[in-house]
Amino acid sequence: DTEVTQTPKHLVMGMTNKKSLKCEQHMGHRAMYWYKQKAKKPPELMFVYSYEKLSINESVPSRFSPECPNSSLLNLHLHALQPEDSALYLCASSQRPNYGYTFGSGTRLTVV
């Protein structure tokens, strides 16, 4: 298995909703990431988990809450989002620091 699987692929949520994005990999990678990408912009790092511990939080608003239940799973809990949070949310994993990332197919989020 050489994939990073993200669900759902599309999500529309209201500003008062609570939802979660899910990411799963079975490659034995010990680092997992959440990125946010707006149209025609590069991916922006949000969070990094290394060995299931949060190692980087790029000053992300608290309405985004990451969780790493085990070495294969990464969640992003969403609450009280704003329309400007609408974007493609990408999960990625990597085997070691010097290795490139494998990205999932992303969740396209629309906040209404």
Add this chain to the structure above:
Amino acid sequence: QKEVEQNSGPLSVPEGAIASLNCTYSDRGSQSFFWYRQYSGKSPELIMFIYSNGDKEDGRFTAQLNKASQYVSLLIRDSQPSDSATYLCAVRPSGGSNYKLTFGKGTLLTVNP
């Protein structure tokens, strides 16, 4: 601020030509360099990585690294219309967490049949 700069394009080449994509970076201590291809509406896909000065070839793709000039490039030989995509340069900067990549804004490549 550690920066990665790319020409946003669009870069337009005819089918069969060589496409040359360029990237410069500001952090002289950067160790690892990556090229990702991203089709419109899709996620980035790693196509090349390079750590040492010089050239690295993989099929039609060649990555070139010159650390003294802080410059990394991607050559695509025999360009095909299916190569039309945005190409993102990513750099692992020195210091801080080794897991973090800094992405350039990407170069849009169009290969015309």
